[in-house]
Amino acid sequence: MPFQTFEHIEREKQIMPQSNPAIKQVTDAIIEVKNLNLYYSEKKALSNITMGFPRNKVTALIGPSGCGKSTLIRCFNRMNDLIDIIRLEGEIKIDGANIHDSKLDVIELRRRVGMVFQKWNPFPKSIYENVIYGLRIAGINNRKTLDETAERSLKRAAIWDEVKDRLHDSAMGLSGGQMQRLCIARAIAVEPEVILMDEPCSALDPRSTAKIEELIRELQGEFTIIIVTHNMQQAARVSDLTAYLYLGELIEYGMTKKIFTAPLRKETNDYITGRFG
Amino acid sequence: MIKNLDLELEKLKTKILQLGSEVEKNLFRAEKALLLLDEPIAQEIIDNDEEIDNLEISVEEKCLQILAQHQPVARDLRFVVTVLKINNDLERIGDLVVKIADRVIILVRKNIHELKSANGVQFPEQFSHMFAETKKMVKMCLDAFVDGNTDLAYKVCIWDDEVDKAKSIIREQTEEILQQDPGQHKYIAMLLSVSRSLERIADHATHIAENVIYMLQGHIVRHEIDDLE
Numbered sequence: 001m002p003f004q005t006f007e008h009i010e011r012e013k014q015i016m017p018q019s020n021p022a023i024k025q026v027t028d029a030i031i032e033v034k035n036l037n038l039y040y041s042e043k044k045a046l047s048n049i050t051m052g053f054p055r056n057k058v059t060a061l062i063g064p065s066g067c068g069k070s071t072l073i074r075c076f077n078r079m080n081d082l083i084d085i086i087r088l089e090g091e092i093k094i095d096g097a098n099i100h101d102s103k104l105d106v107i108e109l110r111r112r113v114g115m116v117f118q119k120w121n122p123f124p125k126s127i128y129e130n131v132i133y134g135l136r137i138a139g140i141n142n143r144k145t146l147d148e149t150a151e152r153s154l155k156r157a158a159i160w161d162e163v164k165d166r167l168h169d170s171a172m173g174l175s176g177g178q179m180q181r182l183c184i185a186r187a188i189a190v191e192p193e194v195i196l197m198d199e200p201c202s203a204l205d206p207r208s209t210a211k212i213e214e215l216i217r218e219l220q221g222e223f224t225i226i227i228v229t230h231n232m233q234q235a236a237r238v239s240d241l242t243a244y245l246y247l248g249e250l251i252e253y254g255m256t257k258k259i260f261t262a263p264l265r266k267e268t269n270d271y272i273t274g275r276f277g
Numbered sequence: 278m279i280k281n282l283d284l285e286l287e288k289l290k291t292k293i294l295q296l297g298s299e300v301e302k303n304l305f306r307a308e309k310a311l312l313l314l315d316e317p318i319a320q321e322i323i324d325n326d327e328e329i330d331n332l333e334i335s336v337e338e339k340c341l342q343i344l345a346q347h348q349p350v351a352r353d354l355r356f357v358v359t360v361l362k363i364n365n366d367l368e369r370i371g372d373l374v375v376k377i378a379d380r381v382i383i384l385v386r387k388n389i390h391e392l393k394s395a396n397g398v399q400f401p402e403q404f405s406h407m408f409a410e411t412k413k414m415v416k417m418c419l420d421a422f423v424d425g426n427t428d429l430a431y432k433v434c435i436w437d438d439e440v441d442k443a444k445s446i447i448r449e450q451t452e453e454i455l456q457q458d459p460g461q462h463k464y465i466a467m468l469l470s471v472s473r474s475l476e477r478i479a480d481h482a483t484h485i486a487e488n489v490i491y492m493l494q495g496h497i498v499r500h501e502i503d504d505l506e
Contacts, residue, residue, distance in 0.1 A: 232350060233348055236350065259351075260350045260351060260354070261350070261351065261354060261355065261495060262351065262355065262494075262495020262496065263351055263495075268351075269351045269352050272350050272351050273349070273350060273351050273352060273353050274282070
């Protein structure tokens with residue numbers, strides 16, 4: 001069976017969006033995106049994205065630079081609100097609730113949808129204070145609760161053994177890989193439902209990368225993780241589902257094992273095999 | 278980087294085709310050796326098998342090297358995995374052809390020529406047909422691989438029945454011969470062994486075709502082909 005042609009898929013998408021075989025329909029989606037268009041002033045950055053992100057699974061977003069991966073995940077915790085020139089059409093629901101509802105508390109949304117960035121960004125505070133920062137600003141000051149949360153989060157982020165004897169030392173003295181795991185601990189301390197990861201390993205060495213990847217697999221099942229990555233092998237290793245975006249369009253979305261062995265679209269094959277362009 | 282991978286994949290393709298060509302040549306020799314009961318040709322098959330074994334190892338090493346160095350995915354991954362599997366099937370075909378050559382040498386050394394003329398030993402006619410069908414299957418599955426021809430690969434899977442039929446006819450013919458002259462049982466056993474080898478060669482050709490379908494379509498069709506017939 002040859003790859004399906006772009007035109008063929010386009011036609012199908014227009015007639016019956018749900019029938020597009022290259023876009024997986026997700027049941028039990030925690031995040032549902034429907035007909036999402038996003039513009040930076042006049043420039044369209046995301047075009048008619050409709051997809052669901054399954055609960056407690058890892059979904060990888062792949063695609064060349066500028067394809068809209070980061071822009072898409074930044075929609076989910078409304079980080080894009082901070083950019084004035086962005087205009088958005090369509091609908092994003094988390095657990096069935098529209099995140100653009102005027103009654104929605106954006107701070108609460110960002111607690112539910114945490115984020116880890118490409119470059120680790122610990123605060124210039126102690127390791128302990130970094131982890132419990134979210135709780136402190138939520139007004140929680142009970143020592144026991146804070147201690148328990150710090151220990152639990154650091155353990156879940158697989159960094160506890162490395163820092164337990166120096167919790168009150170500055171976080172700035174940690175290695176890059178440790179700082180990134182600290183940031184993950186800080187993100188999970190507030191018990192989010194979704195963790196967005198924007199190229200979390202791109203500045204790390206292979207050993208630290210392996211630790212973060214291992215961590216992602218351990219957190220899966222407890223959290224819904226959406227990871228943007230340029231590393232094809234990483235997407236193949238850590239994710240359950242993979243979405244390929246190109247020029248703001250969702251080209252293919254399916255089970256990772258399927259995408260990396262037998263993608264339906266020629267464009268996906270060309271991208272993941274490095275023959276793109 | 279991708280240029281390097283493409284070069285490596287091209288080299289791998291050349292190697293596996295070289296192996297396929299050597300195996301095919303030996304299969305042609307086996308037909309000649311059996312039908313003419315020619316010991317030198319049978320010996321040539323045995324001598325050439327070393328080359329086949331060396332090529333098989335070389336293909337496997339290349340596959341492992343590509344997997345380790347390039348971590349291919351999607352179509353490239355399916356290609357490398359298919360080559361690994363085809364490599365194994367071709368080597369097994371090579372061994373079965375050697376087995377036929379061994380049988381031919383036994384037949385010749387037991388002087389079947391004389392028995393044939395003096396005691397009326399008959400040679401099952403169906404053998405040349407079975408050889409023709411088996412050779413056709415091996416050629417077709419390799420052509421399907423080279424040309425990326427899914428239809429041809431499916432055809433090979435269905436063609437397997439022809440070889441099975443030929444084997445049944447040979448069994449019937451040998452039973453008739455045995456009834457006429459039970460003294461020929463040792464020779465008949467040799468001939469039946471040859472037909473079994475041919476049947477198994479056809480099975481390996483079918484495996485190759487199934488793997489070619491996977492390579493082209495990304496869908497495993499093993500155990501599904503029966504439904505198509």
